[in-house]
Amino acid sequence: MxxxxxxxxxxxxxxxxxxxxxxxxxxxxxxxxxxxxxxxxxxxxxxxxxxxxxxxxxxxxxxxxxxxxxxxxxxxxxxxxxxxxxxxxxxxxxxxxxxxxxxxxxxxxxxxxxxxxxxxxxxxxxxxxxxxxxxxxxxxxxxxxxxxxxxxxxxxxxxxxxxxxxxxxxxxxxxxxxxxxxxxxxxxxxxxxxxxxxxxxxxxxxxxxxxxxxxxxxxxLTFAPCELFDCSFQGGFMLWPKVREERELQPYGITTGHHLGKSVPPDNQTKAQPTNEK
Incomplete structure (x- = not known):
């Protein structure tokens, strides 16, 4: 090896x-x-x-x-x-x-x-x-x-x-x-x-x-996957509307940077998250 x-x-x-x-x-x-x-x-x-x-x-x-x-x-x-x-x-x-x-x-x-x-x-x-x-x-x-x-x-x-x-x-x-x-x-x-x-x-x-x-x-560490975003200039590299709707009922944003106006996920940049957490 x-x-x-x-x-x-x-x-x-x-x-x-x-x-x-x-x-x-x-x-x-x-x-x-x-x-x-x-x-x-x-x-x-x-x-x-x-x-x-x-x-x-x-x-x-x-x-x-x-x-x-x-x-x-x-x-x-x-x-x-x-x-x-x-x-x-x-x-x-x-x-x-x-x-x-x-x-x-x-x-x-x-x-x-x-x-x-x-x-x-x-x-x-x-x-x-x-x-x-x-x-x-x-x-x-x-x-x-x-x-x-x-x-x-x-x-x-x-x-x-x-x-x-x-x-x-x-x-x-x-x-x-x-x-x-x-x-x-x-x-x-x-x-x-x-x-x-x-x-x-x-x-x-x-x-x-x-x-x-x-x-x-x-x-x-957990980061927001690219598939959550419309990665085109036409879409402005923004979250898909459906994804944003799905996140509305969640207590936290997606990541420290993608907080969506919500509370930042705890320890998002300092600790690996459990497998079942996105």
């Missing part, structure tokens, strides 16, 4: 950080499971965050108006993307599992990791109009977020000062990972490790190690 590959996209500056310890646990545990583990250490690589003209080798399709998405799609089709992008795309192609390891900055990923997302997940390579969401390019791969917070957990509850963590995670998990077709596993959240005693941090790392042992057997 071919060896499985895991890619960890890592975004922290310090080798002495808790994020580094989390990374070490993942590399060790996945390697013990027989994975070939690839780590893209973005700061060590001095990975360039800015999406610019330099990402395209050779002439532009439209030299008068530079449109990054359009130009990188054509460059990808013609094998003219910069070497650093191509190297990362090859890693993604090889991996069955992609883990993003980072400290949460401003309710999102650090700039260097956002740059990886912007530059590596180019149109054509990671998505097309026909290949998005559950029909996406990476539908046979799994991905997940693993991150630390400065805030304590109660601050990210629906009645906490930062608001619901499920809402915070929606753009990354639905708008990036699920959009590209990944099966998205529940995030691994390390709440405020900088303010925890060493014993608690040790317990956090052990919990991560235990989870990694059964990670690929986990049920992924």
């Amino acid at each position: 071919a060896q499985r590959t895991a890619l960890i996209v890592y975004g922290h500056q310090s080798s002495g950080s808790f994020n580094a310890a989390v990374l070490d646990v993942a590399v060790q545990e996945l390697t013990e499971q027989g994975y070939r583990v690839i780590v893209s250490d973005l700061y060590a690589m001095n990975f360039r965050a800015s999406a610019t003209r330099d990402d395209i080798i050779g002439d532009l399709k439209n030299s008068e108006l530079f449109q990054y998405g359009e130009e990188t799609m054509h460059a990808w089709m013609q094998g003219r993307l910069s070497d650093d992008i191509v190297a990362e795309q090859r890693k993604v192609e090889e991996a069955e599992l992609v883990i993003f390891q980072f400290p949460m900055y401003w309710f999102s990923v650090p700039a260097i990791m956002k740059g990886w997302i912007d530059r590596v997940l180019t149109q054509g390579f990671a998505f097309s109009l026909e290949k998005i969401y559950d029909n996406g390019v990476f539908k046979d791969k799994k991905a997940m977020l693993s991150f630390t917070t400065g805030a304590i957990e109660t601050m990210f509850r629906s009645d906490g000062i930062n608001g619901d963590i499920n809402v915070t995670l929606w753009p990354l998990q639905n708008g990036t990972l699920h959009f590209c077709g990944f099966e998205v596993l529940a995030p691994q959240i390390f709440w405020s490790p900088a303010h925890c005693p060493p014993t608690v941090r040790t317990t956090m790392l052990e919990g991560w190690r235990i989870r990694l042992k059964g990670l690929l057997e986990e049920k992924p």
Whole structure:
């Protein structure tokens, strides 16, 4: 049987950080499971965050108006993307599992990791109009977020000062990972490790190690399937009227983003739902 590959996209500056310890646990545990583990250490690589003209080798399709998405799609089709992008795309192609390891900055990923997302997940390579969401390019791969917070957990509850963590995670998990077709596993959240005693941090790392042992057997998060929508320009990519009617009597919306003016389904972006729940 071919060896499985895991890619960890890592975004922290310090080798002495808790994020580094989390990374070490993942590399060790996945390697013990027989994975070939690839780590893209973005700061060590001095990975360039800015999406610019330099990402395209050779002439532009439209030299008068530079449109990054359009130009990188054509460059990808013609094998003219910069070497650093191509190297990362090859890693993604090889991996069955992609883990993003980072400290949460401003309710999102650090700039260097956002740059990886912007530059590596180019149109054509990671998505097309026909290949998005559950029909996406990476539908046979799994991905997940693993991150630390400065805030304590109660601050990210629906009645906490930062608001619901499920809402915070929606753009990354639905708008990036699920959009590209990944099966998205529940995030691994390390709440405020900088303010925890060493014993608690040790317990956090052990919990991560235990989870990694059964990670690929986990049920992924639930998202709204494309079949619920009229995926045409004429239909505006909106819910079919019949689907909306059927949801009127339900207590919750479909997902965190497709709330339909109702309560958001509990833990929609943080926990896999029971098999009988849509």
